[in-house]
Each structure stands twice: as C-alpha cells, then as structure tokens.
Amino acid sequence: MIRSRLLMVLIVFGWSTTSEIPSACPEPYRPTDDAQVLERLSFKATDPAARETENLRTDLRNNPRHLEAAVKLATRYIEQGRSEGDPRFLGQAQAILTPWWNEPIPPAPVLLLRAIIKQNGHEFDQALADLDVVLDREPTNAQARLTKASILQVHARYA
Numbered sequence: 001m002i003r004s005r006l007l008m009v010l011i012v013f014g015w016s017t018t019s020e021i022p023s024a025c026p027e028p029y030r031p032t033d034d035a036q037v038l039e040r041l042s043f044k045a046t047d048p049a050a051r052e053t054e055n056l057r058t059d060l061r062n063n064p065r066h067l068e069a070a071v072k073l074a075t076r077y078i079e080q081g082r083s084e085g086d087p088r089f090l091g092q093a094q095a096i097l098t099p100w101w102n103e104p105i106p107p108a109p110v111l112l113l114r115a116i117i118k119q120n121g122h123e124f125d126q127a128l129a130d131l132d133v134v135l136d137r138e139p140t141n142a143q144a145r146l147t148k149a150s151i152l153q154v155h156a157r158y159a
Helices: 002-012 048-062 067-084 088-096 108-120 124-137 142-154
Strands: none
Touching (some): 124 142
C-alpha cells in the first residue's frame, strides 16, 4: 500500500520509477578569480554609522597606514562581527590591520585588536602574549584587562 502511494507520487511529479531522484545538494560554486566579490557585507547607505564606515574605508584606501582610521574601522568591524555573530567581519578587521599585523612591536591599539581577533579564533596563547605587551605599556588599559580576564576564565585560570 505504501509502496504504491510512493510510486503514484513519483509519477505525478514526473519521475519514472527507474530514474534517480534529483539531489537536493548542488555542486558548490568555486570562483576562479581571487578578486571576484562573492558577497557584500550588510551595510545600509542611509545608516550614519555605515556612512562613517565608508568614509574610514575611503581614508584607508588613500592612506593604508593611517593608524587612527584603521583602529576605528577595525574596532567597528569587530563590534559588528560580535553583534551579528558573523566571523567575516573579524576577517575584515584583520585585513584593515595588515600593515601592522606582523610587525615585531606594533602600536598598542593594534596589539589589543589583534589579541581580540586571535581570542575569537581560539589562539589564546598568542592573544595573551599580545595582551601582556599592551598591559606592560598601558597598565590601566581596561579593555586589555577585561579581554585577558575573559581568556583566563575560560581556561579556569582564576588566580
């Protein structure tokens, strides 16, 4: 009885009993060019924060080593990544910090943001090392202390 109903449903939808049911999972799209834009992140042109973000991006395109603009934009991307739960924003923040990312002694704001990004990527030891450098330079940096405490708490290192 069930088999005959299944056969009727297959015939109604145009499938013969000998043909294979089409797959619900198509082949993944693989771009051939690294420069191809696959998706744009969600910014609205009417949003004042989006306008400011675009102004910061334009400033950085003209001067990629403008530290203040880079820190502001990377911070904005990190906050947006947290609020939307979208790790792509953390990648954007890291890309913004590229001019300083691998320097032996980057500026403290870059170290702090790098530590936050590394923490998010579960690179806890590297994040703690960056935070220790920030706290050596700026012992009262509240964000560095909070981030370090969060990492240590996750690892049950309460002391």
